[in-house]
Amino acid sequence: MILTVTPNPSLDRTYEVPSLDRGEVNRATGERMDPGGKGVNVSRAVAAAGRRTIAVLPLGGAPGALVAELLDAQGIEVAPVPVAGATRSNISVAEPDGTLTKINAPGPELSPAEAESLLETVRRQYRSGDTDWITCCGSLPRGLGPSWYADLVARAHAAGARIALDTSGPALLAALREQPDVVKPNAEELAEAVGRPLTTVGDAIKAAEELREMGAGAVLASLGADGQLLVDASGAWFGSARVDAVRSNVGAGDSSLAGFLIAGGRGPEALASAVAHGAAAVQLPGSVMPGPADLDPSGVTVTTEIPVDRVLTEPVS
Numbered sequence: 001m002i003l004t005v006t007p008n009p010s011l012d013r014t015y016e017v018p019s020l021d022r023g024e025v026n027r028a029t030g031e032r033m034d035p036g037g038k039g040v041n042v043s044r045a046v047a048a049a050g051r052r053t054i055a056v057l058p059l060g061g062a063p064g065a066l067v068a069e070l071l072d073a074q075g076i077e078v079a080p081v082p083v084a085g086a087t088r089s090n091i092s093v094a095e096p097d098g099t100l101t102k103i104n105a106p107g108p109e110l111s112p113a114e115a116e117s118l119l120e121t122v123r124r125q126y127r128s129g130d131t132d133w134i135t136c137c138g139s140l141p142r143g144l145g146p147s148w149y150a151d152l153v154a155r156a157h158a159a160g161a162r163i164a165l166d167t168s169g170p171a172l173l174a175a176l177r178e179q180p181d182v183v184k185p186n187a188e189e190l191a192e193a194v195g196r197p198l199t200t201v202g203d204a205i206k207a208a209e210e211l212r213e214m215g216a217g218a219v220l221a222s223l224g225a226d227g228q229l230l231v232d233a234s235g236a237w238f239g240s241a242r243v244d245a246v247r248s249n250v251g252a253g254d255s256s257l258a259g260f261l262i263a264g265g266r267g268p269e270a271l272a273s274a275v276a277h278g279a280a281a282v283q284l285p286g287s288v289m290p291g292p293a294d295l296d297p298s299g300v301t302v303t304t305e306i307p308v309d310r311v312l313t314e315p316v317s
Contacts, residue, residue, distance in 0.1 A: 001053065001129055001131050019095055043055040044074060164261060178215065198316045222278065251287040251288075255277040
């Protein structure tokens with residue numbers, strides 16, 4: 001069972017348009033409404049794979065009630081933490097060429113009591129079930145300091161749990177001191193963590209190795225169209241997949257993390273699962289999470305022969 005923690009969930013509305021014209025009336029050709037937030041997406045991908053998952057998240061107002069309803073409809077157990085503020089609503093506009101424009105609301109401000117209640121709910125849910133991983137994902141809402149994830153990782157490790165962390169900035173750097181078992185940055189977050197540009201795959205490997213020196217047990221790094229890296233105590237692997245057409249990259253990284261954990265959370269087999277899930281996700285509309293029928297394992301390549309000199313399709317300055 002995979003327990004996910006999403007401190008700043010959302011209600012996500014995605015609109016597909018032929019093109020986005022600023023200042024004009026844009027008519028959508030398709031629309032979706034989904035429960036959102038990185039940890040929520042991980043739970044959705046785990047559930048789509050037929051595995052049990054529990055989503056711990058603060059919920060408030062009518063948007064929060066709708067998020068819980070949508071998750072329940074997808075077979076996801078919800079452990080809500082009631083908060084005074086309303087859950088945020090986000091908007092994404094997807095164009096046919098894969099361009100995605102997002103408008104993310106800030107979300108409610110959590111009180112100290114609500115922040116502690118969130119930590120306590122994680123502890124209670126972990127102790128009540130046979131949890132394989134606690135997965136902590138996304139930005140921190142107002143009211144939670146950068147050390148909140150670090151506190152969660154420390155408490156979880158004290159209880160014997162394995163932790164996967166997907167966040168960025170000061171929250172990531174603070175949590176690294178508590179040695180999370182896996183961290184999952186994208187290229188931009190990786191560059192931010194080490195404080196320098198990434199131009200090649202080799203640059204990304206060096207940055208991932210530095211995150212391990214800072215405390216991460218393993219680094220699963222998403223490099224967008226260039227593939228994914230896994231760096232741990234055993235070495236480094238590079239994974240890539242065939243993608244026929246990109247429809248939406250919303251939640252692709254979250255789907256990758258879910259695939260990694262579903263496959264055990266370590267080694268090249270787990271990386272192959274992560275790559276397959278990420279490749280499937282970008283070919284689906286909105287933030288739809290792939291199920292087993294959407295995966296194409298035959299299109300995935302995982303190797304220790306890493307193309308260190310390959311220039312990233314989207315270098316990070």
